[in-house]
Amino acid sequence: MSQQTPSHSLQSSLQEWLCYLEHLHSQEIELGLSRIGQVASHLNIDFSFAKVITVAGTNGKGTSCAFLEHALLGQGKSVAVYSSPHIERFNERLRINKQDCDDQAFIRAFVEIEQARGDISLSYYEFTTLAAFLVLMAQKPDVIILEVGLGGRLDATNIIDADIAVITTVDLDHQAFLGDTREAIGYEKAGIMRANTPVVVGDKNPPQSLLDYGNSLNAKMYLRERDFFVSVADGKAGQTHTGHWQWHFAQQLLPDLALPFIPQDNVATALTVLSLLELELELSADLVNGLIDKTRVPGRTEMFHGQSDIMLDVGHNPQAARYLANVLASKRQQQGYTRVLAVVGMLADKDITNTLKPLGQSIDGWYLGTLEGPRAATAEQIAQLITTEDENINCFDNVTQAFKMACNNAKATDLILVFGSFFTVAEIRRLLV
Template sequence: MKETVQSHSSRNLDEWLSYLESIHSTEIDMGLERISKVAENLAIEFEFTQVITVAGTNGKGTTCAFLENAILAEDRSVAVYSSPHIEKFNERLRINKQDVDDKAFILAFENIEQSRGDISLTYYEYTTLAALLIIMVEKPDFAILEVGLGGRLDATNIIDADIAVITTVDLDHQAFLGDNRESIGFEKAGIMRAGQRVVIGDKHPPQSVLAHAKQLNTQVYIRGVDFNVDLNELAHGWGWQSHNYTFNRLPQPFIPRDNIATAIMVLELLGINVDETKLVSLIISTKVAGRTELIAGHCKIMLDVGHNPLAARYLVEQIPLLSATKVHAVVAMLADKDIFNTLNPLLAAVDCWYMASLDIPRGANAEQLKSHISNSTNQILTFDNVIDAYKMALSQAKESDLILVFGSFFTVAQVKGFLN
């Protein structure tokens, strides 16, 4: 990575991250006033690149990954900023699919520390600014920014995007975004700008999203209106159509088809080559860690960071495709999630539950999780931690069974760490 300032700090990356966790009073403190002031001090600007900002309840990470792969296939450079990470902080920023190294982050952190004065920043604001500084140094052709929470008040929204993307709108983070799809949609629509190109991948977008797009006179491309997915010939794959393109025999993907459909519309707007042969290659090669990720073991094992009702409903659709004799679910979640409506769609699909406590400030304990599926007649075991739950599932699962690990990025991270 290129360097902007000479490092004089004795802190390594882990020490910096511990420091960032300590300098603001709350973990989530939404608003753009603080970060905008520091960004101005740092002279952050993104005129050198095409920016795609991706918001949505689910599907952001996989949409970003598909766009990233498509851009790289055209020999163009691309940065992707996303959060949270699963195993290693450096995952949060990729340049041409390579995680940024510690040194680049440390240099950026030093620069921010020199510029913020007495302005207090959250961990996420600080790391977002660091990512933006590194992207400014690298100057890729495209910069893909995944919104962390909501959109309107998310730190990534200090950058004006060339294309705004909203993947899905559903219930999650209600304490911050509202308790209904219209309120949540309004927050996500906040990434839009006047006259901007906007892609909406939700099959039934809230009126708040459509109204905001109309108010800003955006060039809006809506699923079901401007692009469509054809599922009538599933035996031969699936199809995608826009006003300009028709693809009839696309293969079954490793990531949600709906997110690929949204990404293809973005690629068309960017002028990226979207011929069918290249699309097929991209679809069969795009896999994302922690998103219906299959790993080798003595039985089928799937890891998924899904943590809300929409993600649970998607998992219910995926489980039958694996033809497992029994399904063993290892789950740990944050206490502020909609636990009941996340677990209950899976009751009919799961044979054995392994409920684990998450030993973090926002973590739910195993007994809390169990209380939300008290109407289940299947086996429910509780554990003090994720690894003990996973080990028990391994000991009970037969070769033809499936172990599903889900509920949080933290849950998947602990199992991946154990496997490594």
């Protein structure tokens, strides 16, 4: 471009750039690799200097990435993690050696992309993903962990060929873009696989479409319940929150593992990835228990203690809600909570009914708030979709109001649960941190 306008230049702030990018493309989400692929080619995007791990899945991506990050940093590797969305600051989307990327690094990358793209339109996510890639090329970490944003096959991160692919779980979410069956969604997530390259699948019952995709490529698939296993003290495989547990893969058996702060299944998947990385890493129960203790991810069953205990969770789909219901049952048993008061804000394009349904028997009072933005469901819309007979449902103009009323009504023996969206957690977490 011959001249840059003040709205998108080196002198612009990060926030000004992000506002510009929000209005650059006609659609907020438009899957496909042709546009970003062309611009990436102009920019000579190349990660050959690093080991790349790409992580897809309906749930469990962020926690799996965090566990891998802690483990690899502990081995003296420089490690970058690219993820989305963020909770509080855009800079959270790219961290290198646990440090969020600074504004200026992003801005320099934005300017370079703006000059290279010509008349090719890029979505906000495509533009910011390319910016992260340029920063990574400048920093050259030993390991790059890419968290897929949506699906896999057509996600912007998939312009990169991973050395190891990871698919944590496959369930219903983003059906408007990925299809309304596990088979359709499994096919999209399988798109991160590459021929003759390892892929670790953490789902205990992966869709046949995913398996067929991998077999057609001759990908080296490592499957939960076939190649790696989880069992607990009482011998019932796959349970969570029940005493000590063990992980078994090939000739490796790690007993007496501590209960993690993140889903146990994601720890098992990440351990399998670590075993395949050929890092001369000798896994032991002591080493893994140290990693388990370190791995706590903001907004994932995150606890705050005060007059009443508060749990934040970004869960926003039926599978995440089923997991959350199990966590609440365990918390009630361990901590003796009298009631659970739920503060909820959700987007209208989510499966609200089937997300709230698994939690119906766990919640003693609902405090519903309307999120900002055109995609938000109103508190009244959410209230109509609660299928329990509990009449303790309260609606508010926003999530902050809902949260403050829940706090006013909560007793010291109650737990306040905040969930339903990254936006919901972000709004309340700002009040707590």
